[in-house]
Amino acid sequence: MQSQPAATREMSYAEAIRDALDLAMAADHTVILMGEDIGVYGGAFQVTGDLIHKYGPDRVMDTPIAELGGAGVAVGAALTGLKPIYEFQFSDFATLAMEQIVNQAAKLRYMLGGAVCVPVVFRMPAGSGTGAAAQHSQSLEAWFGHVPGLKVVQPSTPHDAKGLLLAALADPDPVLIFEHKLLYKLRGPVTEGHFTIPIGTAEVRRAGRDVTIVATSIMVHKSLEAADILAAEGVEVEVIDLRSIRPIDRGAVLASVRKTGRLICVHEAVKTLGIGAEISAMVAESDAFDYLDAPILRLGGAETPIPYNPLLEAAVVPQVHDILRAVRDLVAGRA
C-alpha cells in the first residue's frame, strides 16, 4: 500500500466501492462513471448510489442497454485522456462487449507502439447465489485472465474492494474488477482516505502448516469457515486470497506450497480450464513441485449453467462441506 492512514471505518463492500469512486472523482476530474441505471437509480446493486447528485450527469452517465456501445465509448474516452469506469449490470453481459474489451482495450497500446494507453476500468458484478439464473450468475473472470493486455482482480473484502479499485484507476491499462454480488453487503473495516492495494499481490488470510488453499472472491470466506472447523480437528489450513488473477502472485502461492506440501484450489468459476488449473500447473512447473506431498486438488463450478432452483444453484458451486471433505481426504491420504 502506498499510504495507509491508520483510521478505519466499518462499511459494506458496496459502500467501500462507492467510497473509492467518490474519492477518485473528487481528486481527479477526468474520472467518470458510465453504465446502465447508475445515475438516479443508483445502479442495479446500488453501488453508485447518489453520486449523480454530487458529480452531475456529465460525470455519472447512464448509458443505453447496449454494452458493446457503452464499452466502446468508455474505451474511446480512455484513449482521449479520461479515466472512465464502466459498470456492467451483470458481468455476464460483458460477453456483448468482448470486441471492445478483448480486441480494442487490451491491444491498442501494444498495436500503437505505446503511443496510447487505455486507462479504463470495467466493474463486473459476478457470481451465483442470488437466484438470478443462468444468464446473470456466471463467473467469467478466467476468460479475461487469458488475455494479455488486461488486468483482472477479484476483491473478497470491503477493504480490498476499495484498495483494488483505486489501484485500477491509477493503472494506465484496462483493469476488470470482478465483484461477487453476494459480497456487496459484507461489512468490514476499511481504511479511510486514499490508498491502493497493488494489483498482483495475494494475501494470506490465515496461516497454517498442513494444507494450502488458494481461493478467490467469495470462496475465500468459505475456505476460512472450513479452516476454522478443521483447526478444531488439528488440521491447520493456510488460506491464500489470490485477489488478482492477472497477474497472479506466483511467489505467494509457491512459498505456501513449499511450506505445507498440499494444495487445493477453490473457485466458483467452472473448474475445467479454470484458474485452479493455472495455479496447479504453475506449481507443477516450479521448484515447489518437489515439496508436494499429495496430489493437487481443485474445487470449482460444475459442468452446467447456473440453475434457477436454489438447491441446485448451491449444489453446482463449491460449498464449505466440499472444502472440508477435500481437505480431510488430502490430509488422510485418501485423495
Place this chain on the structure above:
Amino acid sequence: MPVEVIMPKVDMDMATGRIARWHVADGGRVEKNAALFDIETDKATMEVEAPAAGRLHHIRAATGEDIPVGQPVAWLYADGEPLGPAPALAPRAPASVAPSAADPAPATAPSPGRVRTAPVPVTPVPVAPDPVAPDPVAPDRTEPAPTRPAVRATPLARRLARERALDLGTVKGSSLRGRVTRSDVEAALLRTPPPSASPAEGELALTRAGNGDRTPILLLHGFAADSAGWAMLEGLLPPGHPVLKLDLPAHGRSPRQPVASFADLAQCARRAIDGLGDGPLHLVGHSLGGAVAIALADTRPRRVASLTLIAPAGLGPEIDAAVLAGIARASRVESLAPWLRRLAADPDLITDAYARAAMAARQNLTLREAQSAMAADLFPDGTQGFDLTAALHRIRAPTRIAWGRDDAIIPWRHALRAPGRVGLHLFESTGHLPHIERPHEIAMLVMEMTQLRAASD
C-alpha cells in the same frame, strides 16, 4: 534317505531366520553335532549343529535370505548313500507327527539350538533352481530380471528419499493406492537410523511398523526388555494402525544412560511422543512401560486415545526386585535363565534358546550396568519407589488392565487400586508376561480399545 536340515526355531517369537554363514560347503562332510551354520535372528547369532553325520547337499538357503521356521535348508547324505535329485518342496503328508513349528521346544528334550530331523509340514515356497544339478538344457538366464513396478510416491517423498539416500522401493506407502508420502519416508528413516548415531546420546529409539491411517498404537516395554519383546503381540494387532515401539532409556537401541528417577523416565518418554507430532495414540504398556503409559496419559491427556496396561508397575509397593536385579546383572545364560523363568507361569515357555537370545541382546556391559543402576533407583530396597495410583484416577482415556493371576513379579491385586471405570482382565495360569503368554487375548483387548475409540470419534 537323506536327513533333512530345517530352519530351527531358536527363539520363542521367531517366524523366520536368516543364515549368516554356512560352516560347511555344499558337498562337504560334517560330523554329527558339529557346527553346520549360523542363524541370525533379531536378537542374536547362533550356531546350529548338524543333526547327523554325512555330506551336505542341496543347499536351498542363501546367506542373508529370510527362511520360514521349519523349512528345509539342505540335506545330509549318510556315507555311501548315493546322491539323489534335490528333494521337492511339494506339499506332502508328514511321515510322522511332528511338533508344530509354532510350539515351544518340547520340555522333555529342550534342545532348541539343535536341528530337528523329523519332517515338518511347511508351506511350499518357490525356490531358486538347485545349484547342485543345473539343468543342462535350460536356456542361459541372460534375459533381464522383471523390473520392479514403479514406486508410487509424492514428489516430496521422492526428494526426501533422494536426499537421505533411501531406496523408495523399500518403503511401504500408506496413502491411496500405496502412494509413499513424507510420513512414510520419515518412518522408514526412523527404522533405519544412521549407523553413526551414538547409542550414548540422543533420543530414545523408536521402531515403526505397519501402515495405515488409523490412530497409531504405541508399545512400551517393561524393565530389562526391549521392543523386540512385542514380536508375538505385534502380528496380532488390528490392521490399519501403525505400530510404534519405543525403547526405554538404557534399553534396546536407546541411549545407554540410566535414568535416576521415574520422573526422568517419564520425561524421556514424554519427549519421545512429543516428537511424534500431536495426534492421538493408543498406548499399550507392560510392567514398567505400563507405569510410563499412565504417566503419559496423565500429562499428555489429549495425545492418549486409550490405555492398555499389562501388569503395570506403579500401583503398589510390592515387586520382586530380586528378579529384576538378577536379570539386569546377569552376564551369562546360566545366570539369566533362572530369573527369566520366574516371569512366566509356565517356566517351560522360557526355553534355553529364548534365554540365549535374551542374553545375546544383553551382551553389552554398559547396557547391563545402566539397567542395574536403574533397578536400584526405581525399585530401592525391593520396593516400587513411585506411585501412579493418583495419576490413574485422574486419567479420562478408556483404560483396561490385564494381569496374570500367577504373576510372581508384581501382584495382580495392585489392580484393585484402580478406579471403577478401569476394566480389569485377569488371566488364569498366566505370569508376568501376558503379552507373550496370551498374545491373542491381549491383542483382542487392544483391538477393543481401538474400536471404542473409533465409536466415540
